[in-house]
Amino acid sequence: MPGAQAQPPQQPIYTIEQLVALNPYNPDILPDLESYVDEQVATQTYSLDCNLCLLRLYQFQPARMNVHIIIKVLVKALMALPATDFNLCMFLIPERLQMEETFLTLATLAHFLETSRFREFWDEANRNRDILEVVPGFEQAIQGYAIHVLSITYQRLPRSILAEAINVEGLSLDKFLEHQVNNNGWALEKGGKVVVLPLNEDNQPVLRRNTADSIPLEHVAKILPVLV
Amino acid sequence: MAYDGSRDYGGGYDDSYDDRPEFRDGFRDLLPPEPGFDTSTYVPDVVKTFVVYLYRHIREKNVYEIHQMYEGSFQKLSDRLFKQSNWPHVDMIAPYVENDHVFCLLYKEMWFRHVYARLQPTLEQRCDSWDNYCNLFQVILHGNVNMQLPNQWLWDMVDEFIYQFQSFCQYRAKLKQKTDHELAVLRQIDEVWNVVGVLNYLQALIEKSMILQILEEEKEGNVTFTATDGYDYHGGTNVLKVLGYFSIVGLLRVHCLLGDYHSGLRALSPIDINQPGVFNTVIGCQITTIYYYGFANLMLRRYMDAIKSFNQVLLYIFKTKQYHQRSSQYDQILKKNEQMYALLAICLSLCPHPKLVEENVNNQLREKYAEKMLRMQRSDEAMFDELFSYACPKFITPSPPSYDEPLVNFNQDAYRLQLKLFLSEVRQQQLLSSIRSFLKLYTTISVAKLASFMDVDEPTLRVALLTYKHKTHVINNDGSVLSNADVDFYIDDDMVHIADTRVTKRFGDYFIRHIQKFDEIINELDRTQLE
Secondary structure (H helix, E strand, C coil): CCCCCCCCCCCCCCCHHHHHHHCCCCHHHHHHHHHHHHHHHHHCCCCHHHHHHHHHHHHHCHHHCCHHHHHHHHHHHHHCCCCCHHHHHHHCCCHHHHCCHHHHHHHHHHHHHHCCCHHHHHHHHHHCHHHHCCCCCHHHHHHHHHHHHHHHHEEEEEHHHHHHHHCCCHHHHHHHHHHHHHHCCCEEEHHHCEEECCCCCCCCCCCCCCCCCCCCHHHHHHHHHHHC | CCCCCCCCCCCCCCCCHHHCHHHHCCCCCCCCCCCCCCCCCCCCHHHHHHHHHHHHHHHHCCHHHHHHHHHHHHHHHHHHHCCCCCCCCHHHHHHHHCCCHHHHHHHHHHHHHHHHHHCCCCHHHHHHHHHHHHHHHHHHHCCCCCCCCCHHHHHHHHHHHHHHHHHHHHHHHECCCCCHHHHHHHHHCCCCCCHHHHHHHHHHHHHHHCHHHHHHHHHCCCCCCCCCCCCCCCCCCCHHHHHHHHHHHHHHHHHHHHCCHHHHHHHHCCCCCCCCCHHHCCHHHHHHHHHHHHHHHHHCCCHHHHHHHHHHHHHHHHHHHHHHCCCCCHHHHHHHHHHHHHHHHHHHHHCCCHHHCCHHHHHHHHHHHHHHHHHHHCCCHHHHHHHHHHHCCCCCCCCCCCCCCCCCECCCHHHHHHHHHHHHHHHHCCCHHHHHHHHCCCCEEEHHHHHHHHCCCHHHHHHHHHHHHHHHEEECCCCCEEECCCEEEEEECCEEEEEECCCCCCHHHHHHHHHHHHHHHHHHHHHCCCC
């Protein structure tokens, strides 16, 4: 037939998410999952289920473990705080691997974040920029986490505490605060020394809520025959 | 296995297996076999009758009878005749059941289960059992069976399947005591009890049975599944569907054994454990489901969910355990009961919420763990270690070892990792309970004052307060925040404002219950007449 080119058979292209949902226990999808991690890093997206699936497959076939990919997964998991993703990943990584230096560093960073020791965290993070810079968006994600913890704890907080938590000072902090005031309902008091956070369910628990010791009528009815 | 009504099964006997004359007196007339009989050449009469009747009941789909024979007679015969030995080999009994392929697979399944329960399986037996399960599941997956089996048996199949997998991983990891022959065999049999194989079988059972769609459609009322306990009253088969259902629980268990708690909970999500479901029909299944569900939540820091589910099942066991005393599973039930009390003690020490625990359960808990809980609340790490090690599942390393490196036993590795991570979490929560006890005393307190009470400097205290908030606020799957804390607070610049939702003790219910009890006692006394 002149000019006719055979069309390649149309194959449904599954996304990674669909592959994982269909058959997560198939070691053949391991390379796809690895490249998906790189894709997550590049496009600043994140999928816990796919990454857990990858770590699981590594567990089944330790010979195929790729340490660099695992590190990226862990950094991504750190960025997912306050969710417990980092811990979930650590449960699946063999102990002897966790003893290596990079992993120890990441564990330390996670520890600082879980115990809200932000100053120590930013110091340590600065010392290990090479590990963390691999994943764009890291700094913003951690700042988001810091703000989350502050918002569920404080109604008004001193500016210095905020600065330490998000590692921003001086003019950048002013700009940051201005942005928050305009867009997220923050406010400033005492000439900018105190930051007022918007009220939410968690930073204004209802005071002294005494659940009354009320007894339903049916229960009392049970003992009326006795009392009579 | 089509039913052929023209067969005569040795007439004159009652239809029910247990009503046979020699069994009516509880096996007293059963003569023990001659000493030294060899099950490879001799099949005792009782065994012959057992398989004949079991085969017949399976063909006739008499689920009740099958259950009696499976649960009762099999155990009795094992106790009586095969306490330390194997049942007769399948080839010996096959002639009595028309060499039926499926029945032989089922018989072998029971045969191997007996070996694992009473004896030590050899490597060869482990491999053969794996082959048997593969064959059995293949037959079921291809839809060639038309049987109704009791849910107990179907659950036991899935449960035993995973148990044997677990046992194999543990066995394989103990390299030091292996003979060269064993090592040579192990090197070659990669696919036997391979973790991917196990998971894929469970997944296949779920998919082929379409159990997920069935559960979905049941919510809309189009299908009855739970209402009939999974049985099919229209002459069909329940085997594939119910196996699919139980495989959901199976997946939860395997994921927890691997340390992947999130995926385990996700696998379980089609089943709502707060609603009655088929998992309630078999007590072993209910206990397993809640045990692993609770444990996974504990590792995910979702203490409230764990406490609620443990409370629910411990209360159930408390009320019903006397009915299971003669079951072969009684020991297992008791063991899991104790383990769950230990886990509950851990959860309550990390997240005190006494209102969530029912009174009877609470009494039992106090009896067993009052002192230990006090020590855990004072952050005694050794106590956490002890209880966790007692109560945790037997974690496994799924990958085969490298047989070339120096031989060590690494069967404890997986457990050690989980323990280590759990203890580091406990350590991070160290200051929380002292914060909690101080906060309970005040409605407002300045940060400075609280810091001096706790003997730390202000920045440390602020950090600890943030940690308290972070650890007690859980993020749900949809991103919303849920507070676990019984004592909550917020900070206003440098004043801490506390909201204590302390409930005054509920004396009312307590008194009512005891008034009724006393009334009963008095009535009882009135009725007894003194001689």
